[in-house]
Amino acid sequence: MNLPEMVKAAGVVGAGGAGFPTHVKLDAKAEWLIINAAECEPLIETDKYLCRTYPKEIIKAAQAAAAHLGAVHTVIALKGKYEAEIKALEAAVEQLGAAVGMFRMGTFYPAGDEQTMVQQVTGRSAPERGLPLDVGCVVDNVGTMLNIAGALDGNPVVDKFLSVVGEVEEPVMLHVPVGTAILDCVKAANPRLSDYALILGGPMMGKPVIGQEAMDAAVVTKTTGNIIVLPRGHYLFRRAELPLASIRHQAKSACIQCRMCTDLCPRYLIGHQIRPNLVMRNLWREPGITDIEEYANTFGDAANCCDCGVCEMFACPMSLSPRRVNQYIKQQLRERGIQILKNAAPKARPSIDQRYTPTDRLVARLGLSDYYGLHAHTCKELHPDTVFVPFSQHIGKPAQVVKAVGERVERGELLAQAAAGLSANIHAPISGVVVEITGKGARISGREE
Ligand code: SF4
Ligand code: SF4
Incomplete structure (x- = not known):
């Protein structure tokens, strides 16, 4: 091979x-x-x-x-x-x-x-x-x-290293089987409060997991690299829960066209055609634009947004959300079948090295200074009795399960095979019996009966 x-x-x-x-x-x-x-x-x-x-x-x-x-x-x-x-x-x-x-x-x-x-x-x-x-x-x-x-060495991906940080006794590294419950990871880090919510990933682009039901259902996948434990009322969760209607309303009424969102946008800095301030300026007339060409000319820049969040989490002095507005516009572009031309040879802006967002100032803006600069020095191994292994832990088509309920699997054995096209194999992270298969994944129990 x-x-x-x-x-x-x-x-x-x-x-x-x-x-x-x-x-x-x-x-x-x-x-x-x-x-x-x-x-x-x-x-x-x-x-x-x-x-x-x-x-x-x-x-x-x-x-x-x-x-x-x-x-x-x-x-x-x-x-x-x-x-x-x-x-x-x-x-x-x-x-x-x-x-x-x-x-x-x-x-x-x-x-x-x-x-x-x-x-x-x-x-x-x-x-x-x-x-x-x-x-x-x-x-x-x-x-x-x-x-x-x-x-x-012939070893499949069955484990994951991840850090658990934030409102925990101290930041820790964990080494766990894929499919381990996220809450087991949080418990292993000894959370300092009971009313918390989570971010899977980083504070800028990670996925907020809010509410007991969502936290109970979350499991470690091949891409989970970090869990942040924060008070349920933290700014980042309040921000994530703002409804799109409020975001659009605020954008239309409060944008002062300072252009900071554009000047600090990392995609703009490497030379891509993206000016979120113009998307914000024109948002008030978006519902009335029915002509495809006019829509593309007015809002096409949004297609180049990578969702990094610099504009809304750091740049905007009015706490507006160009990122969420761009997400909305991208959806509209897809629904209207509008293809935006691509610049194949962009050139970085001359100001690029002066405009990147300093991490310490970003951390302060996000309300995370209390947790910054603390490091994980120890790594704990977790050995859960059961895991739930999603079939889609990658970009592309979900893998296709090759085992049935009741079958025994050994750790590292193929559990779901890569589908044709873009997909990836998934292996059993623990030895045990397949006790449940749903449209989303398979549960393996390693408990001795
Ligand atoms: S979220 Fe989009 S528009 Fe905002 S800074 Fe990042 S790439 Fe630019
Ligand atoms: S940074 Fe905020 S206020 Fe300034 S142009 Fe962008 S959205 Fe408007």
Whole structure:
């Protein structure tokens, strides 16, 4: 088997983002292999932990991926302040004689956004709604590298490393089977309050999980890298629960056209055509625009929004939400069948290096200063009796279950096979009996009867 075949068999998907199947990404030739260890959002600890703990495995996987891609340059991009991590990785590079460099980034958001990272490392801006590969780059998360290292040894992805931070006794790393209940992870970190809600991922782009029912149903997937525990009444939850109607109303009445949302937008900075202030300015007349061309000309910029949240969480002095407005407009563009032209060769704006959002100021704006700068030094293993394994933990089609209720599975055995097209294999994270199969996933019980 070649590398993409081994990676496909092991069910490796992007560990730090939306879960793009890695075998598809690796089935290419690229000048640059960039390994993303920048921990894009504040409070997340996972990439740092992996760099400190598994540097040799990461570098070995980087060598294999670079050889397969034919990469001329291989770098690990991470924040320059990650001294212990850089030291561990550089020691592994030396020991293995690997041609892998370190690219030190500033402490800003969104350093780990792959298009921002590509621009910082190579000076090239990817096309609008394009891929790093369009400018000769493959970007993979450092957690994905660790899973590639596992795939090289024939080990499928059945576990996940994640940090639990926020209102907990102290931040911790956990190593758990995929499908572990999120609340078991929270309990293992000893939450300091009872009335809490959660964010899965980072505070800017993570998924808020609010209410007992939603928290009970949430499980760890191959892409879960962090859980933030916050008081139920925290600003971030109040903001997430604002209805779209209020957001639209506020946008129409309170936008002062200061343009900060545009000037600080990371996609605007790498040269993409996106000016959220203009979308906000024209929102009042949106319901009356029926002509497709006029709609595209007025609101087409929204198609280039990557949902990073800088505009609403940091830039806007009026606490408006250009991101949510852009999400609404993108939905309208889809429903109306409007295709927006793409600039295939954008050029970064001259101001780019002065306009990125400093992480410490962002953290203060988000009301998270109490939790910033605390690090996870220990890692706990969890061994749950039962897991619920979703069939869709990746971008593309859900995997197709190959086991039936009542069948015994061994840890690492194939549970659901990648569907035709874009999809990924899913393996049993624990040994036990399949006790339930729903449209969404399978429950495995490892309890001895
Ligand atoms: S969320 Fe806001 S800042 Fe981010 S890409 Fe979209 S418009 Fe730009
Ligand atoms: S930053 Fe806020 S007030 Fe300024 S133009 Fe954008 S949406 Fe309007």
